Amino acid sequence: MFEDKSFRVVVNIAGWLAMVFLVFPVILTVVVSFNGSQFIEFPPTSFSLDWYANISSIHRIGSATLISLGIGLMAAGLATVFAIGAALVLVRYPLPAKPVLTAFLLSPVTLPTVAIGIALIQFFIMLDVAFTWYSLVFGHIVLIVAYPIRTIIASLTLSDTSLEEAASSLGAGRLTVFRTITLPQLRPGLISGFLFAFLISFDNYPISIFLVRGELTTMPIEVFNYISQNLDPTPAAFSTLYIVIVSIVIMLAERRYGIISLAVGK
Amino acid sequence: MSISIKRGRGRKYLPALVMLGPLIAFMFIFYAVPFGNMAYESLHSWPGDEKPHVGLSVFQYEKTTQKSRTVKSLKRTFRISIISTIITFIICFPITLLLLRSPPRIKVGILLVTFISLASSLIIRNYGWLVVLADAGPINNILIWLKIFEFPKRMAYSEGAIITALVHYCMPFMILPIYGSLLRIPASNAEASLSLGANAWTTLRRVILPLSMPGIFGGTMLSFAICMSSYVTPLMLGSPSTAMVSQVAAEQIEVQLNFPWGSAIIITLTLGSFLIVFIYAALVSKVMRVDV
Numbered sequence: 001m002f003e004d005k006s007f008r009v010v011v012n013i014a015g016w017l018a019m020v021f022l023v024f025p026v027i028l029t030v031v032v033s034f035n036g037s038q039f040i041e042f043p044p045t046s047f048s049l050d051w052y053a054n055i056s057s058i059h060r061i062g063s064a065t066l067i068s069l070g071i072g073l074m075a076a077g078l079a080t081v082f083a084i085g086a087a088l089v090l091v092r093y094p095l096p097a098k099p100v101l102t103a104f105l106l107s108p109v110t111l112p113t114v115a116i117g118i119a120l121i122q123f124f125i126m127l128d129v130a131f132t133w134y135s136l137v138f139g140h141i142v143l144i145v146a147y148p149i150r151t152i153i154a155s156l157t158l159s160d161t162s163l164e165e166a167a168s169s170l171g172a173g174r175l176t177v178f179r180t181i182t183l184p185q186l187r188p189g190l191i192s193g194f195l196f197a198f199l200i201s202f203d204n205y206p207i208s209i210f211l212v213r214g215e216l217t218t219m220p221i222e223v224f225n226y227i228s229q230n231l232d233p234t235p236a237a238f239s240t241l242y243i244v245i246v247s248i249v250i251m252l253a254e255r256r257y258g259i260i261s262l263a264v265g266k
Numbered sequence: 267m268s269i270s271i272k273r274g275r276g277r278k279y280l281p282a283l284v285m286l287g288p289l290i291a292f293m294f295i296f297y298a299v300p301f302g303n304m305a306y307e308s309l310h311s312w313p314g315d316e317k318p319h320v321g322l323s324v325f326q327y328e329k330t331t332q333k334s335r336t337v338k339s340l341k342r343t344f345r346i347s348i349i350s351t352i353i354t355f356i357i358c359f360p361i362t363l364l365l366l367r368s369p370p371r372i373k374v375g376i377l378l379v380t381f382i383s384l385a386s387s388l389i390i391r392n393y394g395w396l397v398v399l400a401d402a403g404p405i406n407n408i409l410i411w412l413k414i415f416e417f418p419k420r421m422a423y424s425e426g427a428i429i430t431a432l433v434h435y436c437m438p439f440m441i442l443p444i445y446g447s448l449l450r451i452p453a454s455n456a457e458a459s460l461s462l463g464a465n466a467w468t469t470l471r472r473v474i475l476p477l478s479m480p481g482i483f484g485g486t487m488l489s490f491a492i493c494m495s496s497y498v499t500p501l502m503l504g505s506p507s508t509a510m511v512s513q514v515a516a517e518q519i520e521v522q523l524n525f526p527w528g529s530a531i532i533i534t535l536t537l538g539s540f541l542i543v544f545i546y547a548a549l550v551s552k553v554m555r556v557d558v
Contacts, residue, residue, distance in 0.1 A: 122300065
């Protein structure tokens with residue numbers, strides 16, 4: 001197909017323009033973060049690192065980031081543990097109403113996120129546990145559990161059951177088979193599922209905004225508040241740091257576990 | 267006899283119960299019950315309503331379909347979602363074709379960029395668009411330099427800004443499923459079409475596009491659902507006059523403490539969004555004759 005010159009030229013131009021659109025705001029944010037001006041301006045006029053020093057002036061940014069990390073790790077960890085068992089059953093065991101159960105477990109992703117927030121805050125107020133850290137963790141698990149379920153199911157479909165059969169015919173118990181054969185084969189799915197679950201929890205605003213109050217606050221909420229109240233480029237400096245860290249994590253995860261090929265399905 | 271069958275069955279389902287049970291129980295308590303409770307709440311009256319009523323009624327839903335603020339925001343949400351999804355598809359399809367023909371190094375590069383955008387914070391990506399569209403930002407400066415405007419024009423805080431940011435946010439969700447389904451098309455299909463005399467464009471239209479339909483359906487459906495439920499993006503890049511449904515519902519809950527109406531608005535959005543996706547799936551499977 002790509003031997004046709006007009007076709008090749010059009011695909012190249014359209015494809016690369018679209019890639020430029022995808023990276024343009026990121027590159028610009030990085031450039032603006034090093035500019036000396038009080039306001040967002042491009043092209044930049046002077047160089048300064050002031051905005052990086054000013055990150056600490058985002059209200060409660062330190063404690064909010066720590067809370068987001070803690071909530072994200074707990075929610076993603078629990079979601080992944082839940083997902084291992086669920087994915088194993090959904091792939092390996094004959095069970096009635098399997099499509100219904102799968103659809104139920106994966107459905108929170110397709111719902112308006114605000115709907116989950118509104119439903120949960122009314123429920124937590126009713127139980128008198130609203131605005132607690134654990135209610136925030138539970139809320140995040142509901143949202144993110146679909147991601148590890150998906151990636152672990154993908155890993156399981158690719159894994160080789162004959163190895164497990166061989167192990168158990170050689171006398172290994174069920175737990176030993178699971179620990180030494182099944183789990184290592186699931187590792188890419190576990191890692192990428194955990195990673196995406198964590199990133200989605202860490203970045204969540206629409207559920208958290210309903211479930212936090214006072215000292216209990218998260219990183220996205222504080223950054224959002226800063227952006228809506230200030231015009232200076234401090235958030236650009238924060239964004240640059242965030243993007244650098246995320247890029248390193250994704251590249252390491254790809255190099256070590258090949259998360260990209262897992263997601264694309266080949 | 268019957269007891270032994272029961273026991274056999276129990277044993278068969280025991281591992282499934284132990285491994286799947288906890289998650290099902292968790293999702294029932296923290297997902298199904300809160301949604302049921304919200305639906306029940308939406309059938310109630312609010313003390314501030316004009317004619318508060320006792321017992322259950324669909325009053326809040328009638329209000330949702332009658333008040334101009336909710337009707338406008340429903341229409342706007344639907345319009346923005348359709349436009350954004352179509353633009354996202356048009357922008358992303360060439361990227362997937364590019365991925366198909368690129369050498370491995372470039373392919374991994376493009377996919378890494380896609381994954382990094384997928385993983386970066388939504389708030390941070392929206393902030394990027396606030397920078398791009400700022401009064402002293404690059405777009406304004408280029409247009410002034412080209413003498414198209416004399417003074418900077420306010421481009422952020424508009425429906426156009428919301429659509430731009432939503433398209434940008436949806437791109438990874440469109441690229442990955444379409445590329446996944448393109449990979450599953452055997453190269454011989456395109457070769458056969460070409461050797462039978464079709465040119466590249468006809469091959470794209472008659473062979474590649476129909477065969478990649480499952481991916482296209484997945485990508486467009488996901489983008490549409492994301493746009494329909496967007497909340498942070500219109501908050502950051504829109505104004506009160508461009509409010510989308512999630513914002514209007516959240517406002518009722520957080521500012522007015524009107525839980526019944528806020529619940530009814532968000533349930534209307536959820537059902538509307540499901541209905542459209544359902545009709546879309548039915549159309550795709552009927553017209554294109556593919557299973558999606």
